[in-house]
Amino acid sequence: MASASLVTTTATRQRRTRARGGMTRRRPVDWLLLALVAIGALLVVAPFYLVLVNSFKSPIDYATSGPLALPQHLDVTGIVNFWQRVDFPRKVGNSLFISGVVAVLAVLISMLNAFAIGIGRVRGRTGIVLLFLLANLLPQEALLYPLYYMFKSVGLYDNLWSVIIIFTVVQAAFGTYLLSSVYGTFPKEILEAASLDGATRWQILWRVVFPISRPTLSVLLIFFFIWTWNEFLIPLTFLASNDNQTVPVAISVLQGDRLMDVTTISASALLGIIPTLIFFLIFQRTLTRGITAGAVK
Known part of the structure; x- marks a missing residue:
């Protein structure tokens, strides 16, 4: 009886620690790690975003809107200039x-x-x-x-x-x-x-x-x-x-x-x-x- 009761208690605890769909509940440490990973991903993606956005801006658009804003219209003048000037x-x-x-x-x-x-x-x-x-x-x-x-x-x-x-x-x-x-x-x-x-x-x-x-x-x-x-x-x-x-x-x-x-x-x-x-x-x-x-x- 004691062993059966112990097994039942353990199974109940395991069911309580599981969320819907069979996934275990996330602990605060898991959310902290997830937030750190997300911040690290943003830091890695940020330079690529700046390069991509500013590559399709005109010099006037860059001077007026700054480096973070999206281009008002696509301008490939910078790409053409680099392509031609360096072969x-x-x-x-x-x-x-x-x-x-x-x-x-x-x-x-x-x-x-x-x-x-x-x-x-x-x-x-x-x-x-x-x-x-x-x-x-x-x-x-x-x-x-x-x-x-x-x-x-x-x-x-x-x-x-x-x-x-x-x-x-x-x-x-x-x-x-x-x-x-x-x-x-x-x-x-x-x-x-x-x-x-x-x-x-x-x-x-x-x-x-x-x-x-x-x-x-x-x-x-x-x-x-x-x-x-x-x-x-x-x-x-x-x-x-x-x-x-x-x-x-x-x-x-x-x-x-x-x-x-x-x-x-x-x-x-x-x-x-x-x-x-x-x-x-x-x-x-x-x-x-x-x-x-x-x-x-």
């Missing part, structure tokens, strides 16, 4: 070429390095991984002069491939550090089974390791592309001519012009965001699957 299609092409090549090469090199370190079990693997970690800790400012002198000597200054080489090495260092720990925990049974079937190391890499680690490699590819697209200091230093500039460099150079107005600057920021936003939306599922792949066994 925006060419800048997008440069950024796409640099970011795409860097992402593919960095992932490939990271996979080869991590396979040798994590699965090949080379000697001194811990020290090698630490060296790759230290390479990521070096500030870009410390690399500018040595790299400038080196690329100037070999004739690659003001060449897209100079930036591609630099970012491929930098991103591959991070990718090697990350993948080495992943490949270090790779199931030995699968590798031994492939070896018993007569597979070479090259076949094990491409037919066993690569398909299993494809979600992680996809995440690295997406991050490498976005990180390289948003880089500013190194492209500004090594791409001096107007024809070789990337989108972030073109935006910064244009903002330094005294003849620029706020609406054209907002339009430049909007056009600079759109390509990465499209890229992120296209590969959103791939990114989600890659991040959650390691959480489910």
Whole structure:
């Protein structure tokens, strides 16, 4: 009787704590967290709102209504001015070429390095991984002069491939550090089974390791592309001519012009965001699957 009474009391309490539709009642802490999340979302969305609203204003409309008000009528003069003055299609092409090549090469090199370190079990693997970690800790400012002198000597200054080489090495260092720990925990049974079937190391890499680690490699590819697209200091230093500039460099150079107005600057920021936003939306599922792949066994 006592146990039955205890079970009945517990069930009654559980029913009381549930709201309609089977949802538990929210506690004050839950509402506080929800409010903090909403405030954080507003802080993130606010800059995008300002850029979007002011991109379709005329200078007179911006001066009279201010930055927060909606445009009285849509005006694309700022977008047209930025498009024509910086040759925006060419800048997008440069950024796409640099970011795409860097992402593919960095992932490939990271996979080869991590396979040798994590699965090949080379000697001194811990020290090698630490060296790759230290390479990521070096500030870009410390690399500018040595790299400038080196690329100037070999004739690659003001060449897209100079930036591609630099970012491929930098991103591959991070990718090697990350993948080495992943490949270090790779199931030995699968590798031994492939070896018993007569597979070479090259076949094990491409037919066993690569398909299993494809979600992680996809995440690295997406991050490498976005990180390289948003880089500013190194492209500004090594791409001096107007024809070789990337989108972030073109935006910064244009903002330094005294003849620029706020609406054209907002339009430049909007056009600079759109390509990465499209890229992120296209590969959103791939990114989600890659991040959650390691959480489910």
